[in-house]
Amino acid sequence: MNPYVEAGYTAVSCSLGGYAIFLGVRSRQVRLRLAQLRASAQRADGSLEDA
Amino acid sequence: MSRNAKLKRGVGITALVMIALTFWLGLYVTPPAEVMGNLVRMLYIHPPMAWIAYLAYGITTAASLLYLWKRTRRREWDLIAAASAEAGVFFTGLTILTGSIWGRPAWGVWWTWDALLTSTAVLFLLYLGYLALRQVPMSETKRGVRSAIAALVAFIDVPIVHESVYWWKTLHQTPSVLNPSLNVEVHGSMAWTLLLGFVAFTMAYVWMVWTRYETSKRQAELADLEVERAIRERLSVEEVSL
Amino acid sequence: MVRTAIAMAKKDLRLEWRARVLINQVLPFVFVVIILFAFGFDAKVEILGQVTPGLFWVTSFFGLELAIARSVGIEGENQAQVGLVMMGVNPRGMFLGKVFAVVVEMLALEAVLSVGIAVLFNTPLHEVPLLALSALIADIGVTTVGIVLAGVTEGLSGSLLPLLLFPVVSPVLLSATKVWQYGLSGSLAKAVPWSELLVGFSLIYLVLGILVYGVVLEG
Incomplete structure (x- = not known):
């Protein structure tokens, strides 16, 4: 196979x-952090109601 | 998992499978061309990249317009414009890269100041500037309006740059890209592979923009929540001290 | 609209006359660029003569960028712009006034610059009316987009404006360079299509600027 073609396909992949990995990891991080914050916000609301 | 997330995963997996299929067809199944030989295989990846770059900028412009028009102004349009521009810059970069890799064996140089190449480079810079503008911290509406204007100016500029550079380089010499000896007759399995390539990379683009958009939307929510939490903590500290 | 434009232009020009930013800072800077080019090309007069049109326009672009940034910057001081918007001043008039003031300033600067280049790079100036006219049109083209984009980057880091502005106005700079190239070599017939292109681009940018500036003020 032509080395330029190989280089081209490798570069694209x-x-x-x-x-894609960058986007996936970032998306996962943000999702987890959001879930964490939401949970703690709910807990805070709950403790306020208890008081 | 929500329906949205499932659909997005479906798009992602389809894109992956289709790209793998394009690569397999492009590298092993299709025949080498008469003049260019195996180099013709670049054909299956280079034009789709360029097409998606244009598609992405088109969508950025449409979303920016919708954001600028007050009746349809929503945070979502701004985020879609940003996500699409990022994908656009990414694919423009790949267009230049694959073009350069093609150019080296075809014309003997990595880069030439030919009309098409120069205008693509300017296009790349135009939207790089747009992304740089978005990186600067400012209020959400301010950023939305300002970057929408920048996107609009950039998009209107694309044909102007193209025209001027074309004149600049073709008034006295023939463009090397359109060199007739390099024109390839596309037929049979080659046409199908090329078509598949277009669809596959478009799917990848959709997945990218979707993921990027969701992430930035969540980030905006996250920022809101964090402000709330800071206020709450502040309040509880004051209560204790009282 | 015209009255606002005249008032605005008068105000900007008077401000410039009193502060002398252009003469004290931009003009010396422009000559720094010229001397840098001379260093870059090893002070070879043959090469410098060949590339004079390009060097002139690259240098002018730097000057324009500074003048535009200054023109929009003064509106940010003391929230002057907010006041103008609150008073309901016609944004198109404001825009045209600012463009006019910057173009006048730049023409003055470019006049000095072209004489400087003619002497330092040993390039005799031919077809001065054509050169001046094309400079006027190109300045209008660059300034209209520049004022819009400077509004977009107002209050942000200074390095954003050139990054955004250069790719957008590159067609104008390219055409102006070509007109200058043919003008300096005395081949007027070849300069005609580029002059037409230059007029066309600058007109498009002017119309675009007038249409968009109101939205810029909102942001």
Whole structure:
């Protein structure tokens, strides 16, 4: 196979993969953090009601 | 998992499978071209990248317009515009990269100041500026309006840049990209592979924008919640001290 | 609208006349750029003569960028712009006034710059009316977009404006460079299509600026 073609396909797959992983990890981080905050907010509301 | 999340995962997996299929067809199944030989295989990845870059900028413009128009102004449009521009810059970068890798064996240079290449480079810079503007901290509405204007100016500029650079480079010499000897007759399995490539990368683009949009929407929510929490903590501290 | 524009232009020009930012800072800076180019090209007069049109416009772009940033910056001081918007001053008039003031300032600067280049790079100036006219039109093109984008980046870091502005106005700079190239070499016929292109681009930017500036003020 032509080395340029190989380089081209490798570059495209690495960039696409890299960007997708970056997006996925970021999305997961934000999702977890949001769930955490929401839970603590609910707890705070609950404790206020108890008081 | 919500229906939305399932649908998004479906799009992502379809994109992955289709890209793998495109690569397999492009690298192993399709025949090498008569003049260009195996180099023709770049054809299956380079044009789809360019197409998606344009698609992405089109969507950024549409979303920016919807944001600027007061009756349809919503945070969502701004976030979609941003997500799409980011994907656009990414694919423009890949267009330039794959074009460069094609150019080296085809014309003997990595880069030439040809009309198409120059205008693509300017396009890349235009939206890089847009993304840089978005990175600066400011209030949400301010950022929304300002970046929408920048997106609008950039989009109107695309044909102007193209026209001027085309004139600049073609008034006295023939453009090297349109060199007739490099024109490829696309037929049979090649056409199908190319078509599949377009669809596959478009799916990947949809997944990217979707994920990016959801993340930034959650980030905005997160910021709101954090402000709330800070206020609450402040209040409880004051209560204790009272 | 016209009255607002005249008032605005008068105000900006008077402010410039009193503060002398252009003469004291921008003009010396522009000459710094010229000397840098001379260093960059090893002070070879043959090369410098060939690339004079391009160098002139690159240098002018730097000057324009500074003048535009200054023009929009003064509106940010003491919240002057907020006051104007509150008073319901016609945004189109404001826009045209600001553009007019910057273009006048730049023409003055470019006149000095072109003489400087002619002497330092040993390039005799031919077809001065054509050069001046194309400079006027190109300045209008760059300034209209510049005022809009400077409004967009107002109050943010200073390095954003050139990044946003340069790619957008590159067609104008390109056409102006071409007109200057043919103007300086005396081949007027070749300069005609580029002049037309230049007029077209600047007109588009002018109309775009007039339409968009109201929204910029809102942001």
